[in-house]
Amino acid sequence: MVERSSTWEEAYRSVKSLWELEPDHALREYATLVPDGTVLDLGVGDGRNALFFAEMGYEVEGVDISQTAVERCVERAKKANLKVKAEVRDLKEVDIPQGKYSLIIAAWVLNFFKKTEAEEIIKRIRNGLKKDGFVYIGVFSINDPSYERATKSLEVVEECTFFSHYFTKEEVLSLFAGLKVIYCAEGMELNLGHGDPHYHGFIEYMGQMRISD
Template identity: 40%
Template sequence: MKVSYLLSHSYVNEVPDTELIEYAALIPEGPILDIGVGNGRNAFFLAQMGFHVLGVDISEEVVNECNRRAQELKLPVRAIYSNIMDFKIDENTYACIICSYVLPFLKRSDALRLIERIKHGLLPQGIALIKTFTTRDPGYIRLKKKGLSEVEKNTFYSPKLRSYFFYVEPGELKELFTDFKLISYAEGYSLDITHDEPHYHGWASVLAQKPGK
């Protein structure tokens, strides 16, 4: 089934990550794990291609809506409610693991631990897609100017929001995947018009393949 058809018949309001559109053909057979499944923009796109997708999200409302939509559309997507740090990622299980803008809301040590769990959770030749914010992000600059103390390197905590904010340094995400085959890596600074008022983000994205046969 052609990607152009899948996009024109998308079941969600947002298109999937561009890396998946471009490189979905490289994903081997097997289940997919979508960490921070959100509105299912990546999960439903891949489900239309025949993949079985397990989504994990910390929002119970999001999980319920995702499961409702999957049942309505008769697509192989199942979402569960869990903090990803409590969720067990079984080793050598997934053909692809997606972690799109989840790392920014973890402290650095947990983010690095999650990346290692993702690596171990992939099948040989499995694909990891990781997207996150960098220290070029205006949010990082604002937090530094506010004088908020770092709880870990490039990690801040907001008691009001009860959330961590973590930013990778330029090139850092790429260095974390030197043991994988690099398929795509990019960093950028771009306008986000997908939610709230238009605002800018500094970001990094890596798509990498686990070695082995």
């Protein structure tokens, strides 16, 4: 698979803000259910979700492969008088401490791995949750228009993996089997937040580790 770290770095350097600044709506909707403690944002970007939880009083940690994204996240937090501990790390190598987190967020990042790599990261996410901890995942689905294009022009690296991996709802639910489903939605959305208007096929999932697990 093509090395992506420099691509993300270039993307962040090319514009002041790559994404919308609002948190993902499912996170906003269910935030009050998340137990006190620490939130980890994997692929934190410039921090829209991380800052939202810092503002709610959680300890927040974030990692991202782009130095510029991490710097922007920390800067935005400082300006808002909030604290987010963000570091430059590749998710393939991030060690997630067992049972530490009240919430782990992986928003719109797991597509950028092969299927087997994403599965490995998800195993670490599950392991990192507190007994009553939550996970939030946002991924692009096989209904994304770029999936159809990829099937015609790109080499298949693994099942549903070309340059990116595209998920199905069944796949997401089975990767989080055993967790209580708090929210799960799939659909198509017109994105006006970055670049030219375009559609994305998406799946959003929020689950909670059961206390009895």
